[in-house]
Amino acid sequence: MKNLHKTWFDYFLLLFFAIILVVTLYPFMNVLAISLNDATDTIKNINFIIPRHFTLANYKYVFKEGGIVQPLFISIAKTVIGTLAGVICTAMLAYTLSRRDFVFHRFFTLLFVITMYVGGGMIPEYLLIVRTLHLGDNFLVYIIPGLIWVYNMILVRSFIDGLPGALQEAAKLDGANDFQIWYKVVMPLCTPVVATIALYYAVGQWNSFMDTYLYAKKLPTLQYKLYEIMSQATMQLDTHTTTNATQAVTPMAIRMAVTVVATVPIIIVYPFVQKYFVGGMTLGSVKD
Amino acid sequence: MVAKGKGGANKKEKISLALIWKQRYLLMMSLPFVIWIIIFKYIPLWGWTMAFQEVKPATFALPIWERPFAGFANFTKAFEDRLFKQTMINTLGISILQIAVGTIVAILFAVLLNELMFTKFKKVTQTISYLPHFVSWVIIASIAKNIFNDGGVVDSLVGANLHLMSTNSPLIWMVIVIIDCWKEMGWNAIIYLSSMAGIDPGLYEAAQIDGANRFQRMWHITLPGIRPTIIVLLIMSIGGALNVGMERQMLLSNALVQDHTMVLSWFSYTRGIKSSDYGLGTALGVFQSVVGVTLLMIANKIASLVGEDKLV
Incomplete structure (x- = not known):
């Protein structure tokens, strides 16, 4: 509309917002990748977004024995x-x-x-x-x-x-x-x-x-369960100390799997509903 | 009372039993919720009386007139508490940092996004930017642990142990504010973006003809255009400066940094519910509300002195 030919500033903005997108999405992808990665392998370095040793063992453990x-x-x-x-x-x-x-x-x-x-x-x-x-x-x-x-x-x-x-x-x-x-x-x-x-x-x-x-601590929700898991872990990164020798699941792997389970419903409904959210917000702001 | 509008044909109908009977369905549809709100919102307000009494689990069951009257003893006890001073410093420190950083980042985000020419990319960016707003604080805390904990993503990126979440200093304020910014930036920008949409496009065209470049247009048209919105939101956030959420603070805290994460609402919980000193806990809550209203009024007054519209 204003000037149709793009200047360096437009490409700078493109780059800038691409970085913003990475910063927004990276933590989520990191959590997902860790939850799908072999727990003992994760100990080496947690900074990745593609599972190095793909496994569903963390989820299996969480649903079978993790009490979620x-x-x-x-x-x-x-x-x-x-x-x-x-x-x-x-x-x-x-x-x-x-x-x-x-x-x-x-x-x-x-x-x-x-x-x-x-x-x-x-x-x-x-x-x-x-x-x-x-x-x-x-x-x-x-x-x-x-x-x-x-x-x-x-x-x-x-x-x-x-x-x-x-x-x-x-x-x-x-x-x-x-x-x-x-x-x-x-x-x-x-x-x-x-x-x-x-x-x-x-x-x-x-x-x-x-x-x-x-x-209602006796009626724990998923969010509360995740909080419990978090508060059990120490200040150190909870990658160490396998809880279960045979299955090689770490507190961190458990935490990541539960985090994903608690986030997934929001991510699934999000694309369908975000316009309603914003609609509601702007509706509220002009109400009087 | 005056602003009744034009559609008030039957405006002063007398309340009569016949009329109430005629509207019995409306009454049946609303009365249960009126009772509900009286129980759940007005009875707790009445609970403010506890701030002036000595209320412990043993005396809670007593009728209000039989509980020992304490005057302002709960307040003095609160102010003399060994944690009170640090709690106030934390609350105000985190709040001020958050209002400053959060506002600037959200405005910057909105102004730059408004300039983005690639329309499709712009839409995608905006949609994704407010995704974290809908994710709960528990999940955010769990994610933040991966990023900021010792040996987490940030540490592995810089190749050094920064102790971001394990240094007992106001550094943790900064970490909390950054996480909050990351979560709410896109959402907070919505209101600025919608206010930018109301700026007259003719202003931009005129400025361009006069030879203003893009930065000059952003500075002299976009920012002044959203100035009223910025002022209103600032006033509101100053009014809420003491209401730093306990949930976020507690979830992002740990035993190492607790001295610097304790805020007023959490403190009120610790004294009031954990230690069961109901009177003291309520007094802290009352203090928070009263100071909050006072701050709101002061901010409002200042805004009207500098020539902005009053908010309340």
């Missing part, structure tokens, strides 16, 4: 249930608060928005959840306290605000009640924003670590 099957299951369960519950509840609440004729519209909205700016903090929340409600080490602690993110609710509400109001009016004239209007008329139109918040919830659930750390 249960954490994997818990992670999947909390992601699926947390996302479903979060999306339904958020959308339902957002609809009621999008209705300017709702008597409590202003009051309820205020109640939710205030919590975006002030919060009780870690200790009071911990005491409420563990001491008062006795939700510690209960699967519900993964779902209920973080059920709705007010930010997501506002995203959905501003999306509904942008829908033509005539549809709701028509449904009302046909005798539909407010609940029917929500799930028969409004929800089907909300697919893009529902996709966006579903992704926010899913990634949040999959990645969360503090909830397990604070409330």
Whole structure:
């Protein structure tokens, strides 16, 4: 558009961003390569991105004896249930608060928005959840306290605000009640924003670590399991000391395999969803 | 109250039982969540009262009026704690470093990416650049161990043992800030890039006709164009200067460097939950919030004094 012939600066930028890409991707490829490399060979030098001695032994060990099957299951369960519950509840609440004729519209909205700016903090929340409600080490602690993110609710509400109001009016004239209007008329139109918040919830659930750390160490997720593996290792690079003489698996190889298992879902969904993420972010920034 | 807009035909409907009954479905669809938010967000706020009481596991079960009143004793205890001073230094040190480095890197990234002419490559670069944002801190910490630990990738590249994550000094701040930059750079640049998209292209054309070269255009058009965005984001990050996340700090730390990674929220956890001094832990949390709000207001005031729009 500006000047069509490219100068040295354009090629410099090309090189610059190529380096940025390498710096961004190299650590991930390094982890993948180590997880697929023979553990005793890795000890020599960990700086590589193509497996030198390809093996699946690390993964076999992790799934058979590494105790990650249960954490994997818990992670999947909390992601699926947390996302479903979060999306339904958020959308339902957002609809009621999008209705300017709702008597409590202003009051309820205020109640939710205030919590975006002030919060009780870690200790009071911990005491409420563990001491008062006795939700510690209960699967519900993964779902209920973080059920709705007010930010997501506002995203959905501003999306509904942008829908033509005539549809709701028509449904009302046909005798539909407010609940029917929500799930028969409004929800089907909300697919893009529902996709966006579903992704926010899913990634949040999959990645969360503090909830397990604070409330439910007996229900370890994959993230927490990885943390445990990490904190067992020492400050030194954990390539040494084979844990199992016959299989030649090192703590580092285990850590790398678990890291890959915990990252793969994000990498797989990423290409499909990244546009929704960004859409949500810019939507949020222009909301008022 | 004033800004009701034009569509308010039925704006002042009286709250009557008949109207509530008419809207019973809306009420049923929202009331459970109102109760939920009162329990999970407002009751913890009420928990701030614990900062002014002596609350230990034994006295926690007592009703609030029977717990021993402590006045500001929890606060003095916190400030006199042997770890408090170092914790404040760490928190502010990491925050300031992070705000400075993070902001500059994100702006630089956005400005340069905006200049990139190879459109397809530009798209790919941007897409990949915010991949690390979606990866959890646990995974990032695990990856960072490979890169920065003794004998890790960086050590093997320079051929020397740099002790990046095992030197008990503020060096670890720099390592943490670099990791954070690596993770969030692309994501933070999005907001600058979208704000650049709003700059009038006519400005660039006019500048070109006047003979401005590319660097002059970046300096005199692009940067001033995103100035309001930069100011707003800076104000917000100054407001959050004490809220350095405990999760990241804890995961990137280890026993060797812990003196320099302990931050306020982690400290509050250690005293409040690990040592079960609930009153003290809450007091630290309250201190963090109150100072945070104060910093936000000061930053906001300064921004309005230098002629920028107020944020709040």
